[in-house]
Amino acid sequence: MEIVPANTQAINKTKERVWKITTAPKIRLFLWRVLSGALAIADCLRNHGLNVNPGCQICGSVNETVSHVLFDCDMAQSVWLITSLPMWPQGSMLSIHEQVDHLLNLMEKQELNRELREAIPWLVWEIWKARNSTLYAAKTNSPHFVVATALEEAKEWLQQHVLVQQDHSHSLQRQGIGERFWTKPATGKLKCNIHSSWLKDSAHIGGAWILRNHLGDVIFHARDAFLPMVNRLAAELHVMFWCLRSLKELQIVSCEVWSDSSAAIDALTRPEDFPKYRSQIIKIQQVIRVMREVSFHLSSPKANSLAKDIACSVTREGRFNSYLARGGPAWLHTRIEDERRGRR
Ligand SMILES: [Zn+2]
Numbered sequence: 001m002e003i004v005p006a007n008t009q010a011i012n013k014t015k016e017r018v019w020k021i022t023t024a025p026k027i028r029l030f031l032w033r034v035l036s037g038a039l040a041i042a043d044c045l046r047n048h049g050l051n052v053n054p055g056c057q058i059c060g061s062v063n064e065t066v067s068h069v070l071f072d073c074d075m076a077q078s079v080w081l082i083t084s085l086p087m088w089p090q091g092s093m094l095s096i097h098e099q100v101d102h103l104l105n106l107m108e109k110q111e112l113n114r115e116l117r118e119a120i121p122w123l124v125w126e127i128w129k130a131r132n133s134t135l136y137a138a139k140t141n142s143p144h145f146v147v148a149t150a151l152e153e154a155k156e157w158l159q160q161h162v163l164v165q166q167d168h169s170h171s172l173q174r175q176g177i178g179e180r181f182w183t184k185p186a187t188g189k190l191k192c193n194i195h196s197s198w199l200k201d202s203a204h205i206g207g208a209w210i211l212r213n214h215l216g217d218v219i220f221h222a223r224d225a226f227l228p229m230v231n232r233l234a235a236e237l238h239v240m241f242w243c244l245r246s247l248k249e250l251q252i253v254s255c256e257v258w259s260d261s262s263a264a265i266d267a268l269t270r271p272e273d274f275p276k277y278r279s280q281i282i283k284i285q286q287v288i289r290v291m292r293e294v295s296f297h298l299s300s301p302k303a304n305s306l307a308k309d310i311a312c313s314v315t316r317e318g319r320f321n322s323y324l325a326r327g328g329p330a331w332l333h334t335r336i337e338d339e340r341r342g343r344r
Pocket of ligand 1: 056068
């Protein structure tokens, strides 16, 4: 039996809660990354072995941790103060998952203003965005603006979300939660998980896809290295195009495509909102038109981890030789088997 440390158990519990909150999929994934230490901030990057300055580049605080960025840095503090939400007392040494837990508890507190508590995920998200635009776009908004934006975005999304739920259209799927663990597709269906591994300033992008049937057996998988692209979304769309073209060449006409990039799923379902990526989206649409039935779905990072590991083997381990193979890669055999049997 695997022994899971108590702290990991608590973090996993918070992750489960995050997965169920009513908010935009991109924000749910963001909170997930907050809890997984997977944000591009000094503390996380150092944990991944990168030699970066540990301090906060905005306020000069000694350690840029996730808690610092979302709750203690100047902008974050002002935002939470403006909302008057009951936060933990100053000086309490809460870990990030306890802080997120606290926010999730606030979201359930009926006595608080409803619009405000529903907007909590958007507040965290807007604080993060404000931090990034200060750092990378040299643009600083006022905390009042950040609060107002969060409330507005939340309201708009929640209104639409309710509409989508009411009309039970197929768009429900793309607004939906996605799945926590990999699950087999329905009988007769094929499921393709894809991933692009994009690192800023890297000389290559890694791409991978893995196609499985309703028994969980791998039909094909492929890996390739590509020239660098401007950002992660461009990389994901490029890998998506490569994957679909390969599937078409293999005469697979119907398939569910699962990606863990919410931006890519958004771009494919609402191309009008992504004018910069128009030519990439058109190329993808052209391939889909020839195939019979392709649907796009947002996967949780966990459910997509096999595709991710294959793609990362390109960027991380420098495996640049491309290939397409029947069945799955031998080095992932155990994990493929685990997912096939639903073992977690
Ligand atoms: Zn700071």
